[in-house]
Each structure stands twice: as C-alpha cells, then as structure tokens.
Amino acid sequence: xxxxxxxxxxxxxxxxxxxxxxxxxxxxxxxxxxxxxxxxxxxxxxxxxxxxxxxxxxxxxxxxxxxxxxxxxxxxxxxxxxxxxxxxxxxxxxxxxxxxxxxxxxxxxxxxxxxxxxxxxxxxxxxxxxxxxxxxxxxxxxxxxxxxxxxxxxxxxxxxxxxxxxxxxxxxxxxxxxxxxxxxxxxxxxxxxxxxxxxxxxxxxxxxxxxxxxxxxxxxxxxxxxxxxxxxxxxxxxxxxxxxxxxxxxxxxxxxxxxxxxxxxxxxxxxxxxxxxxxxxxxxxxxxxxxxxxxxxxxxxxxxxxxxxxxxxxxxxxxxxxxxxxxxxxxxxxxxxxxxxxxxxxxxxxxxxxxxxxxx
Amino acid sequence: xxxxxxxxxxxxxxxxxxxxxxxxxxxxxxxxxxxxxxxxxxxxxxxxxxxxxxxxxxxxxxxxxxxxxxxxxxxxxxxxxxxxxxxxxxxxxxxxxxxxxxxxxxxxxxxxxxxxxxxxxxxxxxxxxxxxxxxxxxxxxxxxxxxxxxxxxxxxxxxxxxxxxxxxxxxxxxxxxxxxxxxxxxxxxxxxxxxxxxxxxxxxxxxxxxxxxxxxxxxxxxxxxxxxxxxxxxxxxxxxxxxxxxxxxxxxxxxxxxxxxxxxxxxxxxxxxxxxxxxxxxxxxxxxxxxxxxxxxxxxxxxxxxxxxxxxxxxxxxxxxxxxxxxxxxxxxxxxxxxxxxxxxxxxxxxxxxxxxxxx
DNA sequence: GCGGATTAGTAAAACGATATACCTAGCGGG
DNA sequence: CCCGCTAGGTATATCGTTTTACTAATCCGC
Numbered sequence: 001x002x003x004x005x006x007x008x009x010x011x012x013x014x015x016x017x018x019x020x021x022x023x024x025x026x027x028x029x030x031x032x033x034x035x036x037x038x039x040x041x042x043x044x045x046x047x048x049x050x051x052x053x054x055x056x057x058x059x060x061x062x063x064x065x066x067x068x069x070x071x072x073x074x075x076x077x078x079x080x081x082x083x084x085x086x087x088x089x090x091x092x093x094x095x096x097x098x099x100x101x102x103x104x105x106x107x108x109x110x111x112x113x114x115x116x117x118x119x120x121x122x123x124x125x126x127x128x129x130x131x132x133x134x135x136x137x138x139x140x141x142x143x144x145x146x147x148x149x150x151x152x153x154x155x156x157x158x159x160x161x162x163x164x165x166x167x168x169x170x171x172x173x174x175x176x177x178x179x180x181x182x183x184x185x186x187x188x189x190x191x192x193x194x195x196x197x198x199x200x201x202x203x204x205x206x207x208x209x210x211x212x213x214x215x216x217x218x219x220x221x222x223x224x225x226x227x228x229x230x231x232x233x234x235x236x237x238x239x240x241x242x243x244x245x246x247x248x249x250x251x252x253x254x255x256x257x258x259x260x261x262x263x264x265x266x267x268x269x270x271x272x273x274x275x276x277x278x279x280x281x282x283x284x285x286x287x288x289x290x291x292x293x294x295x296x297x298x299x300x301x302x303x304x305x306x307x308x309x310x311x312x313x314x315x316x317x318x319x320x321x322x323x324x325x326x327x328x329x330x331x332x333x334x335x336x337x338x339x340x341x342x343x344x345x346x347x348x349x350x351x352x353x354x355x356x357x358x359x360x
Numbered sequence: 361x362x363x364x365x366x367x368x369x370x371x372x373x374x375x376x377x378x379x380x381x382x383x384x385x386x387x388x389x390x391x392x393x394x395x396x397x398x399x400x401x402x403x404x405x406x407x408x409x410x411x412x413x414x415x416x417x418x419x420x421x422x423x424x425x426x427x428x429x430x431x432x433x434x435x436x437x438x439x440x441x442x443x444x445x446x447x448x449x450x451x452x453x454x455x456x457x458x459x460x461x462x463x464x465x466x467x468x469x470x471x472x473x474x475x476x477x478x479x480x481x482x483x484x485x486x487x488x489x490x491x492x493x494x495x496x497x498x499x500x501x502x503x504x505x506x507x508x509x510x511x512x513x514x515x516x517x518x519x520x521x522x523x524x525x526x527x528x529x530x531x532x533x534x535x536x537x538x539x540x541x542x543x544x545x546x547x548x549x550x551x552x553x554x555x556x557x558x559x560x561x562x563x564x565x566x567x568x569x570x571x572x573x574x575x576x577x578x579x580x581x582x583x584x585x586x587x588x589x590x591x592x593x594x595x596x597x598x599x600x601x602x603x604x605x606x607x608x609x610x611x612x613x614x615x616x617x618x619x620x621x622x623x624x625x626x627x628x629x630x631x632x633x634x635x636x637x638x639x640x641x642x643x644x645x646x647x648x649x650x651x652x653x654x655x656x657x658x659x660x661x662x663x664x665x666x667x668x669x670x671x672x673x674x675x676x677x678x679x680x681x682x683x684x685x686x687x688x689x690x691x692x693x694x695x696x697x698x699x700x701x702x703x704x705x706x707x708x709x710x711x712x713x714x715x716x717x718x719x720x
Numbered sequence: 721g722c723g724g725a726t727t728a729g730t731a732a733a734a735c736g737a738t739a740t741a742c743c744t745a746g747c748g749g750g
Numbered sequence: 751c752c753c754g755c756t757a758g759g760t761a762t763a764t765c766g767t768t769t770t771a772c773t774a775a776t777c778c779g780c
Contacts, residue, residue: 018495018496020766021766030729031730032730032731032766032767032768033729033732033769034729034730036769037729037769043727043728044728044729049728064767065495065497065765065766065767066498067427067430067431067496067497067498067765067766068765069766069767070427070735071427071428071735071737071766072734072735072766072769073735076427078475094457096457097454097456100478101478105478108478108479108480111492113476113477114476114478115473115474116460116464116473116474116475117464117473118461118464118468118474135425136426137425137427138426243663243664274664275664277666278664278666278668281666300603301664304603304638305634305638305666306638306641306666308638378736380735381738382737390760391759391760391761392737392738393739393759393760393761393762396737396738397739402738404758406757406759409758424736424738425735425736425737427736428737428765429737429738431765431766431767432737432738432765434738
C-alpha cells in the first residue's frame with residue numbers, strides 16, 4: 001500500500017515550509033526509508049525506483065535537513081575554527097582573513113559552512129569552545145592554526161573525537177593531520193641568501209612569541225642559514241605579533257652605537273615589517289638605503305606600502321584550500337577526493353624594501 | 361515511581377557521551393518534562409524541585425543539545441553572515457574582518473557562534489545561501505552589510521522569516537533593523553572642511569560602486585559639502601573597492617594637464633587611499649606636498665604606512681557589537697538587554713597624508 | 721519443483737529536546 | 751459530601767532524518 005497517506009502532507013503546513021523526506025516519499029510512491037537509502041547511496045533500491053525518488057526530490061527541491069541529520073549523529077556540513085586570539089589582533093593581521101578566504105573558497109561550492117569562534121586568550125576559553133563544538137555536534141571537524149609547543153589542543157580533540165586539521169608546522173609529536181608545503185625552510189633560507197648576496201653582514205631577526213612552533217622553527221632556520229652563507233650570528237628579538245611589538249623591536253635594534261646596527265632585518269610577518277619600516281623612517285633610517293627589511297606571508301598589504309615590501313610568500317589561499325581538502329579526506333576516506341596539487345614551498349618575493357648594504 | 365529506569369542511562373553509552381536530559385531527570389528524580397520546564401523557565405515546578413533539577417544539571421555539566429533544540433524549531437545559538445564578494449576582495453580589505461571581530465566580541469561571551477558563508481558574486485548564489493540558512497534553521501538571524509540600491513535581500517529574508525540586522529546606511533524603504541551612528545554625514549563633511557581650511561580648491565572623490573547605498577550617500581554628502589565650504593564641484597570617479605581600481609582612478613586624476621589636477625582626493629576606503637598614495641608617488645607626486653589624501657574606515661593599516669593616513673574613522677568594532685545587540689533585541693524583545701551606548705558618528709582623524717595646498 | 725540465498729523494499733526505533741494533553745492530590749465552597 | 755479548581759507534576763507526540771530488523775518476492779542449483 002504505497003499510496004497510504006503519510007499523515008503529514010505539505011498542504012497541512014505553512015506554504016513556505018520546507019518539504020520533508022515524507023513528501024518526497026509520497027510523491028515517488030515509496031517508503032521514507034527508500035528515499036533515505038537513495039540519497040545516502042545505500043544498496044537495495046532498484047535503478048527505476050532510484051530514479052523516481054531522485055526525480056521527486058528534484059521536483060520538490062528537497063534536500064535533507066541538516067539539523068535532523070546532525071541529531072542523528074551524521075554530518076553537520078559545517079567546519080569549525082577557533083581563534084584563540086584577542087579579537088583586535090585578528091583585526092590587525094590579515095593573515096587569518098586570507099586563510100579563511102581560502103577555506104571558504106573550498107567550502108562554499110559544496111554548501112559547507114564555516115563556524116567561527118573567536119575566543120579571548122583567557123585560559124580555558126579555547127578548550128571550552130572546542131568542547132561545545134564537539135558535544136553539540138555543531139561541526140564535522142575543526143581547522144587549527146599556529147601549533148604551540150606542547151599544544152594541548154590535539155589531545156583534547158582526540159578525546160572529543162573531533163577530526164582536526166592543522167595548518168602549518170606541527171610540533172614533533174603532535175598526532176594530527178597537518179597541511180603545509182614541503183621545504184618550509186626554503187623561504188627564510190632564500191631571504192638570508194638574498195641579503196648575503198647584497199653584501200649584508202649584520203642581519204637581525206624579529207621573531208614571534210616562542211611558544212609558537214613556527215616561530216622557533218623559523219628562528220632555527222635563520223640561524224643555520226646565517227652560518228651557511230658565512231654570516232656571523234645575528235641578533236634575535238622576540239616580540240608579540242603586533243605592530244607595537246615590531247616598533248619596539250626596531251627601536252631596540254637601531255639604538256646606538258650606530259656601528260652595531262644591523263643593516264637588514266627579517267620579521268615574522270608582513271604587518272610587523274611594515275610597521276618597522278615606518279618606525280625606522282621616523283628614526284631617520286631610510287629603507288632600503290640604510291636598512292633592508294623582509295616580511296613574511298606576502299599579504300596584499302606589501303604591495304600597497306612604500307617602499308613595496310620584499311617578503312617571503314606563502315600562498316595562504318591555497319593553504320586554506322588544502323586544509324579543507326585534507327579535512328574532507330579525513331571525514332570520508334572512501335570518497336576519492338581529487339588529490340590537490342602539492343603546496344609550493346614559501347619563496348622569496350623581492351620588491352623594493354631590500355637593497356645593497358651601504359655600510360660594512 | 362520516580363526511580364523507574366529511564367532505559368537509557370549514561371553507563372549504557374560510551375563514557376565520553378554527552379549527558380542527556382534523561383540523565384539529569386533520573387539524577388534529580390523527576391520526569392524529563394520537569395527538567396525541560398526548569399531550564400526554560402516555565403511555570404509549574406516548585407522551588408525545591410527546581411533546585412534539585414538545577415543541581416543535577418550542574419553536577420552532570422549538562423546543557424541542552426543545540427541540535428535537538430534546533431530540530432524542535434527553537435534557538436540554534438548561531439548568527440549567520442553571508443558575504444557576497446569574491447573571497448580575494450574580502451582578503452584584501454580588512455573592513456569585514458574588523459566588523460567580524462566586533463561581532464564575535466559580543467557573541468562569544470554568550471556562547472553564540474558565527475556561521476560565515478562567503479559566496480561568490482554569481483547571481484543567485486547569495487540568495488541560495490540565505491535560503492539554506494533559513495530552511496535548515498542553522499542560524500537564528502543574519503547580519504548584513506552594504507545595502508545595495510533596491511536591495512532584494514530584505515524582501516527575501518522577510519519571506520524566509522529570518523531576522524536580519526543591517527550594518528550601515530539602509531536604502532530609503534528597506535524594511536530592516538539597521539545599525540548605524542546618527543550623523544553619518546559628519547565624516548565626509550569634516551574632511552571637506554579640513555581640506556578647504558588647508559586652502560585646497562580642487563578636491564576630487566573616488567567613490568565605490570554606485571549600486572551601494574553608502575557610495576551614493578557619501579558622494580552626495582561630498583558634493584553638498586563642497587558647495588557648503590565654497591568650493592567648486594569636484595571630479596568624481598567611480599571605482600571598484602580594490603587597490604587596482606584606486607590606482608587607475610589616481611592615474612586618471614593626475615593625468616595632464618597638470619593645472620587641472622586635483623590637490624586633494626577623498627577615497628571610499630583606506631585600502632584604496634593607501635594604494636593611491638603609492639601610485640601618486642610613482643608618478644612623482646608627493647603626498648602630502650603635492651596631493652592630500654583622505655581615506656575612510658580608520659583601519660590599523662592607516663597607522664602603518666608612510667605618510668600615515670588621514671582618514672574618516674568609524675568604530676567598526678563597536679558597530680559590530682551594536683549589530684549583535686540589535687539582533688538579540690530582535691530575537692528576544694522581552695529579555696531586557698542593556699541598551700548599548702549610542703554609536704559615535706564618523707569623525708576625521710588627521711594624520712600625515714593631508715597638508716596645505718601648495719598650488720592654487 | 722523445492723530449500724536457501726538474494727534482492728527490493730517496508731515498518732519502527734532511535735537521536736535529544738519541547739509542548740501539549742493528561743493525571744493526581746489537596747483544598748475551598750456550596 | 752461532592753464538585754471544581756489549582757499546583758505540581760507525568761506521559762507522549764513531535765521535529766526530520768537514519769538505521770536496524772524484518773518481510774515478500776525472485777532466483778539459483780540440484
């Protein structure tokens with residue numbers, strides 16, 4: 001008796017109401033479970049029936065309710081991202097935004113959403129956010145950035161059984177799927193080489209906070225590259241990822257005695273480098289004549305400033321896209337997702353903020 | 361028979377499973393419905409019972425499953441935002457990011473999430489995104505930006521019964537709750553006045569696309585302010601909100617004959633203004649000596665460039681927060697949310713990119 | 721031509737909450 | 751003494767899916 005009334009036809013509800021699986025089943029003249037099997041690709045439905053169901057779904061413009069599916073414990077069609085930074089830092093550094101753009105670019109075509117949680121830096125806030133995300137099944141997985149040394153998030157996420165993809169350099173033992181170009185060291189190494197070739201002998205590095213894995217990683221690369229290209233060990237200043245931090249670091253580096261000033265400085269990101277160029281100019285130090293400056297990230301900002309910024313470029317948009325691809329593979333290992341092209345290692349983009357050393 | 365087994369106690373499921381309302385009910389020795397009444401503040405539960413339930417919920421660290429509640433048709437504890445821009449534009453202009461930071465600042469403390477959908481500019485993409493959001497009850501409401509002339513989104517959202525808050529200037533008849541400072545015209549007016557006082561006589565305006573309500577609004581203010589301060593009508597160039605657009609506009613404005621060049625230009629946003637300063641410099645025009653430049657938004661970027669940017673500041677963080685406050689009032693008119701302090705009108709922030717006119 | 725394995729499909733029980741309808745005890749009024 | 755009302759609950763249908771268990775029909779080998 002397939003024509004039996006399902007007891008809940010569309011006309012009994014508001015006209016704007018979304019059609020349900022029952023409506024589709026009624027129209028196709030099959031049971032609700034048959035429809036479910038069809039849309040989930042389960043076996044046990046003949047080709048003609050399958051086609052009838054598909055047609056009916058199409059005609060009613062029906063798609064399964066994400067909420068109901070989520071309640072059942074299956075996919076929520078959303079990916080989470082928790083940023084554990086004060087929100088104003090986020091606003092200043094476009095790094096995140098670019099990454100998010102890349103992520104969205106991959107998410108949008110398949111109708112996935114990005115659930116963003118910006119929590120402050122208070123201890124426990126981040127953990128709470130992940131717990132909620134997991135317990136409430138709001139997302140299928142999370143994308144993390146900026147692995148910290150001894151990062152507790154991975155263990156937490158494992159406990160919560162929340163699939164996670166890390167963007168960037170993982171800590172030695174982080175048990176996590178991570179997305180990054182091979183040859184991460186290429187960028188900083190090329191930068192040091194570039195400076196060495198320009199005749200610079202005193203090169204400094206302004207690093208980010210040293211609890212970040214990538215801060216430490218890049219610093220190490222910096223130090224070994226100096227040695228490799230025959231330069232003396234350079235000064236390293238650890239700073240916050242802020243313009244203020246960069247300004248303070250610059251002032252420290254440019255303080256007398258003049259002959260100990262570095263002639264070139266690498267910064268942990270573009271925002272810092274740009275802020276530093278300004279600070280230098282205010283101190284009467286001209287870039288690149290008196291000081292060469294190199295940033296990291298190759299954000300659009302670098303093209304907008306004067307002099308245009310020489311920087312180490314990584315294709316953050318592509319990194320974001322790769323992260324999503326990795327997430328999808330993690331969520332559904334069977335469905336063969338097209339393997340994305342490998343990420344290109346970071347490379348030096350030479351613009352105007354570096355020039356020949358004018359002092360020994 | 362309150363001790364009756366609920367048939368689904370915690371120990372029967374995985375140890376990491378979230379407790380359900382049934383677990384709480386069992387622990388408190390009441391029915392499931394009693395717990396529901398307590399957490400939803402309905403009447404019919406005595407004070408001692410209520411306390412027992414609250415204690416039990418606390419002990420089990422239980423909170424209602426958002427998914428289940430959403431399926432029932434109540435709150436989802438998430439706000440949506442659909443950005444109908446190509447994702448790379450989003451990445452370049454931090455305007456959105458700052459706004460989102462403000463929104464999150466208000467959302468995070470009450471455990472609301474922000475569901476971001478960045479869709480391309482193809483026609484219909486945005487509409488589809490809103491439909492999905494509404495049909496699938498993924499969000500309680502949406503925050504919109506950049507009202508367009510004859511904007512179809514508001515009618516759509518009304519049909520979908522999706523509460524909406526608009527950030528910025530609404531079109532005359534847009535039936536929507538909007539958040540903006542009173543006295544929007546103050547910014548551009550102050551900028552023109554500032555330039556007039558510096559002796560500028562030929563002032564140009566580089567506007568954004570004219571389908572945006574705020575583009576047209578600001579342009580009108582610009583034109584009437586010129587008249588008000590005794591200046592001749594100035595050239596207006598309509599451009600995309602991109603660095604490239606700004607560069608092209610600048611080249612057009614600075615083209616010979618030299619004596620017709622404007623001595624000051626206002627831009628629709630900071631990114632454009634900064635790009636323009638660079639373009640001018642490449643043409644041998646020095647800012648502010650030969651050309652004064654004013655931006656709009658007062659993004660952190662303005663402090664980082666040289667010369668530091670004079671701009672029209674609006675507190676986007678606060679605007680974002682106000683939008684969320686308005687949304688909460690819309691969702692729950694009864695619960696008296698503390699009325700936020702009124703938004704301050706945009707005001708001129710004078711830095712280094714404006715100076716006295718050196719040509720008549 | 722018959723038993724056992726497939727195939728194609730259905731009915732019904734979850735998932736976790738909320739709301740409606742119902743129940744019971746106690747109390748006051750006529 | 752009985753009726754009706756209220757306070758304080760409880761049982762159950764519902765939201766829209768997926769999944770498990772089940773049934774009916776067909777096919778295959780012997």
